[in-house]
Amino acid sequence: MSTDRYRILRPPLISQVPLRVSGLTTGYxxxxxxxxxxxxxxxxxxxxxxxxxxxxxxxxxxxxxxALLPARHGSVKIGKTDLHMLHExxxxxxxxxxxxxxxxxxxxxxxxxxxxxxxAYHQRFSRExxxxxxxxxxxxxxxxxxxxxxxxxxxxxxxxxxxxxxxxALAQQASFLIMDEPTSHLDYGNQYRVLEKVNELRQxxxxxxxxxxxxxxxFYASDHVMLMIDGKIVATASPEDAITSQSMSxxxxxPIAVKRFQLECKAHRYACIPGTSNSRENMERSxxxxxxxxxFN
Amino acid sequence: xxxTNGITLDNNNVLAHTAKAEKGVLxxxxxAQQRRHRFFQRWWPWLILLPVACFFISFVIGRxxxxxxxxxxxxxxxxxxxxQIADPNMDIVIFNVRLPRVLVVLMVGAxxxxxxxxxxxMFRNPLVSPDILGVSAGASFGAAxxxxxxxxxxxxxxxxxxxxxxxVILSTRFxxxxxxxxxxxxxxxxxxxxxxxxxGLSIVKYLADPxxxxxxxxxxxxxxxxxxxPKHVLQVLIPFLxxxxxxxxxRNKLNxxxxxxxxxxxxxxxxxxxxxxxxxxxxxxxASSVAICGQIGWVGLVIPHxxxxxxxxxxxxxxxVSAILGSVYLLVCDTIxxxxxxxxxxxxxxxxxxxxxFFIIIxxxxxxxx
Numbered sequence: 001m002s003t004d005r006y007r008i009l010r011p012p013l014i015s016q017v018p019l020r021v022s023g024l025t026t027g028y029x030x031x032x033x034x035x036x037x038x039x040x041x042x043x044x045x046x047x048x049x050x051x052x053x054x055x056x057x058x059x060x061x062x063x064x065x066x067a068l069l070p071a072r073h074g075s076v077k078i079g080k081t082d083l084h085m086l087h088e089x090x091x092x093x094x095x096x097x098x099x100x101x102x103x104x105x106x107x108x109x110x111x112x113x114x115x116x117x118x119x120a121y122h123q124r125f126s127r128e129x130x131x132x133x134x135x136x137x138x139x140x141x142x143x144x145x146x147x148x149x150x151x152x153x154x155x156x157x158x159x160x161x162x163x164x165x166x167x168x169a170l171a172q173q174a175s176f177l178i179m180d181e182p183t184s185h186l187d188y189g190n191q192y193r194v195l196e197k198v199n200e201l202r203q204x205x206x207x208x209x210x211x212x213x214x215x216x217x218x219f220y221a222s223d224h225v226m227l228m229i230d231g232k233i234v235a236t237a238s239p240e241d242a243i244t245s246q247s248m249s250x251x252x253x254x255p256i257a258v259k260r261f262q263l264e265c266k267a268h269r270y271a272c273i274p275g276t277s278n279s280r281e282n283m284e285r286s287x288x289x290x291x292x293x294x295x296f297n
Numbered sequence: 298x299x300x301t302n303g304i305t306l307d308n309n310n311v312l313a314h315t316a317k318a319e320k321g322v323l324x325x326x327x328x329a330q331q332r333r334h335r336f337f338q339r340w341w342p343w344l345i346l347l348p349v350a351c352f353f354i355s356f357v358i359g360r361x362x363x364x365x366x367x368x369x370x371x372x373x374x375x376x377x378x379x380x381q382i383a384d385p386n387m388d389i390v391i392f393n394v395r396l397p398r399v400l401v402v403l404m405v406g407a408x409x410x411x412x413x414x415x416x417x418x419m420f421r422n423p424l425v426s427p428d429i430l431g432v433s434a435g436a437s438f439g440a441a442x443x444x445x446x447x448x449x450x451x452x453x454x455x456x457x458x459x460x461x462x463x464x465v466i467l468s469t470r471f472x473x474x475x476x477x478x479x480x481x482x483x484x485x486x487x488x489x490x491x492x493x494x495x496x497g498l499s500i501v502k503y504l505a506d507p508x509x510x511x512x513x514x515x516x517x518x519x520x521x522x523x524x525x526x527p528k529h530v531l532q533v534l535i536p537f538l539x540x541x542x543x544x545x546x547x548r549n550k551l552n553x554x555x556x557x558x559x560x561x562x563x564x565x566x567x568x569x570x571x572x573x574x575x576x577x578x579x580x581x582x583x584a585s586s587v588a589i590c591g592q593i594g595w596v597g598l599v600i601p602h603x604x605x606x607x608x609x610x611x612x613x614x615x616x617x618v619s620a621i622l623g624s625v626y627l628l629v630c631d632t633i634x635x636x637x638x639x640x641x642x643x644x645x646x647x648x649x650x651x652x653x654x655f656f657i658i659i660x661x662x663x664x665x666x667x
Contacts, residue, residue, distance in 0.1 A: 029477060068559050092565025099560055105423050106555050106610035109331075116553050120565025125546060150331055172564065 018043045019065075019095075019176050019207060023074030026064040033072065034060040035231045042224075044175060044205045047198075049218040049239075052228035053252055058211045061228070062180050065209070066097055078175065092120035096169035098179040101161035101186070107152035110164050114140055117171030139170040143197060159190030163197060170201070177201070179210040183217065195221045215243050215258075219270045227251055240270065248272060334609035341614055344621045348403060351625050355399055355632040361390045397527045402631045403624040404533050405586040406596060408541065410623025412579035413597025414604065414615055415544050418551045419575050420480055423605075427583045427597035430487040430576065434494035435464025436587040441501040441514045450524055453517070454588045461584035464490050469576060479572065480558065519643030520591035522631055529589055536585045540578035541620070547571055548612040555610070592645050593627070595652035600626055602659055626651075 019042040027034045034057040042048050052058050063069040065076050067084045076083045078094050086094075096117075108116075117139070118132040140146045143163045148156065153164060162182055169177055177198070183191040191214075198208055199221050212218065218225045218239040225242040227235040229251065235242050248256040255276040262268050337344075357363050367384075371391055374381040382388050412427040420429065428434070439460025443453040471486030472479050505511045550571045553561045561568050586593070600623040601615070608614045627644075630651060634642040 063559070066559075066563055068562055088562050088567045089565040092563060095563070097560060097563030099557065102557070104556055105421055106418070106605070108552070108555070108610050109334075112552065112611050116549075116556075116564060119549055119553050122549060128549075150335070152331070168564075178563075 016044060017079040017175075019209075020077045021065060021074070022077070024061070024064055024071055024076065025073040026060060026069050026071050028060070028069070033231065035064060037074070038231075038233050039074075040226060040233065040236055042176065042207045042209055044207045045202045046224065047202060047208045047222040048210070048224040048226065049222040050209070050211045050226045050228055051213075051215060051218065051243075051251060056228050057231040058228055059180055060231075062097075062178055062209070062211060066095055066178055067091060089120045092172055092174065094174055095176050095178055096172040096174035098162075098165050098169045098177060098182050100181055100184055101158045101165065104154060107154045109149065110145065110151050110153055110156070111136065111140070111149040113153050113164055114167045114171050117168040120172060135173070136167075136171050139167040142170060142200075143167040157190075158185050159187070159193060162186065162190070162194050166194070166197060170206075175205070176207040176209065179208065181211050181213065183212065183214070191217070192220060215239075215248060215256075215272045216270075218243060243270070243272070330606075333607060337608040337618070338611075338614050341608060341618050341621075344618060348621060348624045348628065351628045351632075352399060352403070355628050356391075356395055358632055358636055359390075359395060360635070361386075363387065363390065363395075393527055397530050398522055398525045398631075399628065400530050401525045401533050401589065402522055402628050404537055405590060405593070406600075406624040406627025407620035408533075408537050408582040408586055408623075409593065409597045409627075410600035410604075410619040411541060411544055411616055412582045414601035414612070414619040415547075415551055415575050415579055416597075417601055418555045418610075418612060419572060420484065421555055421557075423602065424598070426595075427579055428491075428587075428592075430468040430483065430580070431464035431490040431494060432461045432580060432583040433587055433592050434491040434498070436461035436584060437518055437592060438464075438494040438497045438501065440517050440588075440591070441498055441505070444513045444517065445501060445505045445510045447510075458584050458588035460494070461587055462580065464494055465576065465580045465584070478558075479569075483576075516643065517591050518645075520593045520645035520648075521634075521641065521643050522590050523641055525589065533585060533589065536581045540581040543574055543578040545616055547574055548616055551575070551612045551616075552610075590644070594645055594649050595656070596623055596627055596648050599652040599656050599659075602656065606659055606662070 021041075022039045024038045025033050025036055038061055040048070050058050050061070060069065064071055065083075067076065067086075071084055081094070083091050083094060115128065115132060115136045118128070118136065121132065122128075137146070140149060143166055145160065145163050145167060148160060148164075153161065156164065166177075166182075179198070182198075183194055186194065195217060198210075202208065210217075210222070222239055224236060225239045226233050227242060227247060235247065243258055245256060245258045248258060254274060257273045257276075259271050259273060260268055261271060353365065353368075356368055357365050367387060368391065371382050371384075371387045375388060375392065379388065409427055413425070416425045416427055416429060417423050436457040440453050440457040442460070443456040448456070468483065468486040468490045471489070472482045475482035475485070502511060502514055505514060550561075550566045553564050553566050554568065554571060556564075558568060583597075601619050604615055604619045604622055608618050627648070630647045631644055634644050634647055
C-alpha cells in the first residue's frame with residue numbers, strides 16, 4: 001500500500017467523528033411511520049450490518065439517513081453537523097450511497113461512471129480537473145478494475161458493476177458508505193469478493209453501513225449487527241452475540257440454526273443452517289406422498 | 298478436536314481460485330464502437346466544418362440561381378460599399394431571404410437536438426423527445442386559435458409561444474401530486490396536458506372556416522421555414538444563447554441524472570434545481586422554435602441517438618455534437634424542401650420521412666451488438 005494512494009483515498013473530512021443517528025422516525029409522504037425511534041452510532045473504520053425481513057423498513061432507514069426522506073423526528077449527525085440541514089452537494093462529502101447493481105439506459109464507460117463521483121466537488125462553471133482524474137484512477141486501482149476503464153458499464157457482469165459503484169462512492173471521498181443490499185443478484189463468489197473489497201476500505205477510516213439479507217455476510221465482514229423488526233431496532237451487538245438460533249428464527253419467522261465450526265487453523269466460523277433437523281425429511285416425504293394420493297389410501 | 302465437524306479449509310487452494318477470478322475474464326479489448334467513441338471524443342471539434350460547408354452549399358442552391366462567386370462578391374460589398382454590388386436583386390435575395398432562413402434553420406436544428414438530448418438523460422429514457430411536456434401541442438393550439446381569428450403572422454407566433462409556455466407550466470404542476478417520483482409525475486403531466494391541448498386543437502379545427510382557416514392551420518401544423526424574416530434571426534438567437542449555455546453548464550449533472558434519482562442526490566446533485574433549469578432551457582428553445590416554424594418532428598429524438606452512437610453517452614461531448622449534427626440535418630432537410638419540387642414541401646414531413654428510416658437503421662445496429 002503506497003503512501004500516495006493512501007493520501008488520495010483518505011477522505012478530506014475524515015476525523016474520529018462518528019455518525020450518530022438519534023431517535024430517527026420517518027415514513028413516506030402522508031403515510032404512517034415506517035421507521036420508529038432508531039438510534040445508533042457508527043464509528044469511522046467500523047462495519048455495521050442491518051438484518052431484517054422484507055418490508056421491515058431497512059431501506060427506508062437508509063433513505064432517511066441519506067436525507068433522501070425527511071426525518072419526522074430525530075437527527076442524523078456527524079459531529080455537530082446535522083446532515084438533514086445540509087444541501088445535497090455538502091452532504092455528498094460526508095455520506096456516499098451504493099445501490100444495488102442496476103441497469104442504466106445509456107452505456108457510460110466505467111471511467112465516466114467513476115468520475116461522476118466527483119460531482120460534489122465541482123463548482124458551477126468548473127471543469128473536471130487533473131486531481132479529479134487522479135482520484136478516480138486511484139479508486140479504480142483500489143477496486144482492481146482499472147483494466148475495465150474504457151468498457152461500457154452496461155456490458156459488465158453484476159459483480160463488476162458493483163465494484164464500479166463502490167469505486168464511484170470512494171471517489172466521493174465520503175467518510176461513510178451506505179450500502180443497500182449490494183450483494184443481491186451476485187453469485188456466491190462475487191458476494192464475498194465485493195464484501196472483501198469493502199472490508200479493505202476500513203483501513204482508510206471509512207465507516208460502512210450495510211443492509212443485507214444474508215447473516216453469513218455479517219459474520220464475514222461486520223463488527224456490529226443491528227436487528228430490525230417492524231421499523232424498530234431490537235438488538236445491536238457483535239455478530240456472534242446478535243445472530244443466534246433464537247434471534248434468527250424470530251427475525252425471519254423460520255427455523256434457523258446457527259452453528260459454530262472449528263477450523264483446522266484454530267480459527268472458527270459461524271454458519272446459518274435453515275430448517276429444523278427433520279424439515280428435510282418432511283420435504284422428501286411430502287414429495288413422494290402428496291396429500292392428494294394419501295387421501296386415496 | 299480442532300475439526301469436529303469434518304470441515305477442512307485448504308487455504309492454498311482457496312487463494313489460487315481467488316487469484317484466478319480476480320485476473321478477470323473480460324479482456325480490455327476495445328470493439329469498433331468503443332474505438333469510434335474515442336475517436337470522436339478526441340476530434341469532435343472538427344465536425345463544426347460540416348455545418349459551415351452545408352451553409353455555403355445551401356446558399357447557392359435555390360429558386361434564384363446564385364453562384365458561390367456571386368454570393369461572396371455580394372456578401373463582401375454589402376458591408377464595404379453597397380453601391381459596388383453588381384445585382385441589387387442578389388443583395389435582397391441573400392440578406393432578406395436566404396441568409397435569415399439558413400441561420401434560423403441552423404439554430405433551430407441545433408437547439409431542438411440539444412433539448413432532446415438533455416430530456417433523454419433527465420427522463421432516463423432514450424425514447425423521449427423535446428415535446429414530452431406538451432410544448433408542441435400547446436403551440437399548435439395557440440397558433441390555430443390565432444389563425445381562426447385571422448391574426449397576422451407575428452401575432453400567430455406570439456400566441457403559439459405563449460400557449461407552448463402555458464402547456465409546460467401546467468405539466469410541471471403535477472410534480473406536486475407525486476413527490477416520490479418526480480419523473481413519473483412529469484411524464485404523466487405531459488401526457489395529460491398534451492391530450493388536453495390536442496382536444497382543444499380538434500375543437501378549433503372543427504369550428505374553423507373550411508375555406509380560409511382550416512388549410513392555414515393544417516399547413517402550420519406541418520411546419521415550414523418559409524415565413525422566416527430577417528428579424529427572426531435575433532428573435533431566435535436571444536432566447537437560444539442563454540438557454541443553450543444553461544444546458545451546457547449542467548452537462549456533468551445530466552450525466553449523473555441518467556442514473557436513479559436517489560443516486561444522483563446522494564452523489565451531490567441538487568436534482569430539483571437541475572430539473573428546473575433543464576426544463577426551463579429546453580422549453581425556451583423548443584417553444585421559440587415551434588412558434589416560428591411549426592411542428593418539426595423526429596429531429597429531437599433521432600439526432601441525439603445518432604450522436605450517442607458516434608461519441609458515446611457522455612454529455613460533455615453529446616450536447617455540442619448533437620447541436621452540430623442537428624443543425625446540419627435540419628439544413629439538409631430544409632434545402633431539399635425548398636428545391637426538390639416546384640412547390641415548397643412542409644419540412645415536418647421530410648424530417649419524419651428521412652428520420653424514421655434512419656432511426657430504424659440505428660436501432661437495428663444496436664440490437665445486433667447487444
